[in-house]
Amino acid sequence: MQTFDLIVVGTGSAGQTVAQKARQAGKTVAIIDKLPFGGTCSQRGCDPKKVLVGAAEVVARATQMTDKGITSVPTIDWPALMAFKKTFTDPVPDNTVRKFDDLGLQSFHGIATFTSPNSLRVGQDEVQAKHIVIAAGARPQPLGIPGEDLLIDSTGFLELPQLPSEIVMVGGGYIAFEFAHIAARAGANVTILHKGMRPLEGFDADVVNLLVKAMEAIGVHIVLEANVIAVEQKSDELSVCYEQSGKTETLATRLVVHAAGRVADVAELALDKAGVDVGEKGVKVNGYLQSVSNPAVYACGDVADKGLPLTPLASYEGRIVADNILNGNKQTFMNDPVPTTVFTVPPLASIGLTEEQASQQGRQVNVLFQETTDWYSSRRTNEFISGFKTLVDKDTNQVVGAHILGSGSDELINLFTLAIKHRISAKALGDMLLAYPTHGSDLSYMLSED
Ligand SMILES: Cc1cc2nc3c(=O)[nH]c(=O)nc-3n(C[C@H](O)[C@H](O)[C@H](O)COP(=O)(O)OP(=O)(O)OC[C@H]3O[C@@H](n4cnc5c(N)ncnc54)[C@H](O)[C@@H]3O)c2cc1C
Ligand SMILES: NC(=O)c1ccc[n+]([C@@H]2O[C@H](COP(=O)([O-])OP(=O)(O)OC[C@H]3O[C@@H](n4cnc5c(N)ncnc54)[C@H](O)[C@@H]3O)[C@@H](O)[C@H]2O)c1
Numbered sequence: 001m002q003t004f005d006l007i008v009v010g011t012g013s014a015g016q017t018v019a020q021k022a023r024q025a026g027k028t029v030a031i032i033d034k035l036p037f038g039g040t041c042s043q044r045g046c047d048p049k050k051v052l053v054g055a056a057e058v059v060a061r062a063t064q065m066t067d068k069g070i071t072s073v074p075t076i077d078w079p080a081l082m083a084f085k086k087t088f089t090d091p092v093p094d095n096t097v098r099k100f101d102d103l104g105l106q107s108f109h110g111i112a113t114f115t116s117p118n119s120l121r122v123g124q125d126e127v128q129a130k131h132i133v134i135a136a137g138a139r140p141q142p143l144g145i146p147g148e149d150l151l152i153d154s155t156g157f158l159e160l161p162q163l164p165s166e167i168v169m170v171g172g173g174y175i176a177f178e179f180a181h182i183a184a185r186a187g188a189n190v191t192i193l194h195k196g197m198r199p200l201e202g203f204d205a206d207v208v209n210l211l212v213k214a215m216e217a218i219g220v221h222i223v224l225e226a227n228v229i230a231v232e233q234k235s236d237e238l239s240v241c242y243e244q245s246g247k248t249e250t251l252a253t254r255l256v257v258h259a260a261g262r263v264a265d266v267a268e269l270a271l272d273k274a275g276v277d278v279g280e281k282g283v284k285v286n287g288y289l290q291s292v293s294n295p296a297v298y299a300c301g302d303v304a305d306k307g308l309p310l311t312p313l314a315s316y317e318g319r320i321v322a323d324n325i326l327n328g329n330k331q332t333f334m335n336d337p338v339p340t341t342v343f344t345v346p347p348l349a350s351i352g353l354t355e356e357q358a359s360q361q362g363r364q365v366n367v368l369f370q371e372t373t374d375w376y377s378s379r380r381t382n383e384f385i386s387g388f389k390t391l392v393d394k395d396t397n398q399v400v401g402a403h404i405l406g407s408g409s410d411e412l413i414n415l416f417t418l419a420i421k422h423r424i425s426a427k428a429l430g431d432m433l434l435a436y437p438t439h440g441s442d443l444s445y446m447l448s449e450d
Helices: 013-024 039-044 046-064 078-089 092-103 174-185 205-217 311-327 355-360 409-421 426-431 440-446
Strands: 002-009 029-033 106-109 112-116 119-122 125-134 138-140 166-170 189-193 221-223 227-234 237-244 247-253 255-258 262-264 297-299 340-342 348-352 365-371 387-393 399-405
Touching: 002 013, 013 029, 013 039, 013 092, 013 125, 013 311, 029 125, 039 046, 039 078, 039 092, 046 078, 046 174, 092 106, 112 125, 125 311, 166 174, 166 237, 166 247, 174 189, 174 205, 174 255, 174 340, 189 247, 205 221, 205 348, 205 355, 205 365, 205 387, 205 399, 237 255, 297 311, 340 409, 348 409, 355 365, 355 387, 355 399, 399 409, 409 426, 409 440, 426 440
Parallel strands: 002 029, 002 125, 029 106, 125 297, 166 189, 166 255, 189 221
Antiparallel strands: 112 119, 119 125, 138 262, 227 237, 237 247, 340 348, 348 399, 365 387, 387 399
């Protein structure tokens, strides 16, 4: 049995943050991962996805500008794009190991399984520590349907050697929209089968409707209230079975992608051996991100039942856990609004309350919802669908929600984040002198004058 001050399970944004901070404070630290070191965001999530989005943007821009000075639309060479993507992802594991070695972290490669409240087994190794941090991330939620093994998940999509001509996305959230957009721009016929009444449920409904129009305009077929119940192999095609309005429908396709949500990756951890409680949304933690049932254990990132499963939160939660382990429980998780973007063209960016949430909370807000297709910033690139909705508190004049569909919204949302975080009033925000013509210079027109 090897003994450390701290053991971290997971080498993603959350786990690396904790391990690095603890090691820099002089603690002996072991870090474990069952997959190549580096976690989801850099190898199987945000970063490789955004490389593919970059190519889709080139096609989108050129398509929009056809007959407006652009004479030919480039096409995506999928294998070459994948080769470019690999230049980002392939070096990650070695670079991560080198970083761990330089820091003096002891790394273990294999599946970590608890053997007691403060010990784990990894392959042949037994390790124990005063504190254990679970930063094990998330995995696609099991669908429990016949033919489940015929679906590929997001990792499989990001590694496709060739792009099939027809693709079905099961689910209508972030992954479905981002991947459908990339695939459509690369020439595939894509259908999104979503079981809910509206897609991207966490986002503002009116602005999502605009994005749906933009997706349909590029040929993405979006089917709502379609609950996928089975997938079957039929010679060289796949048949997707779904229920809609009490009827069973089928759809023939070449590839089916799991985009139906992710759950905490706790299956192999044997949390019962450690007395760590886990619920539907992950490891149950208190405000210090400490297990509610085993004080030796903390959890952060996608695996923890706190906050949204997004990269900036994984790192933020990692910093809280490191601080609490090193200095005693003082830092608590602050449920502040977090900006998020669906990386389509145009992108959908959002922070804070939707109109629905504001109304549920009984907030008195000025709501401004507008399509901006005729604004200069959309017209100059011939962007045919764009718009926004902002919510400003009537009493405090603070922005409480911003939802933007349009080029540059993924950056513009950060200005709104700054204003919300530092309580800059809508009036002061609108009065700021920002470089022109930029997407930022549209900001003052996005705030109600009431
Ligand atoms: C396709 C995709 C696109 C995304 N795009 C974005 C985006 O654009 N922006 C954004 O903010 N977020 C995005 N996300 C979400 C983001 O990737 C995650 O929120 C973030 O990576 C979570 O980091 P983490 O450290 O909690 O977990 P991870 O990075 O998943 O790390 C957990 C690690 O734990 C390991 N592990 C699990 N169980 C064990 C075990 N028993 N033993 C040993 N090791 C184990 C796993 O192998 C994994 O490497 C995306 C996610 C996906 C899937
Ligand atoms: N840009 C980003 O920040 C980004 C991008 C990708 C993923 N992510 C993260 O990854 C997580 C997972 O993404 P996701 O898109 O898989 O999940 P999601 O939760 O965003 O959406 C999944 C949707 O699939 C639907 N669904 C579930 N089962 C279904 C079925 N059998 N048939 C039809 N529809 C079904 C659900 O109703 C749900 O709305 C996200 O919550 C997000 O945190 C973030």
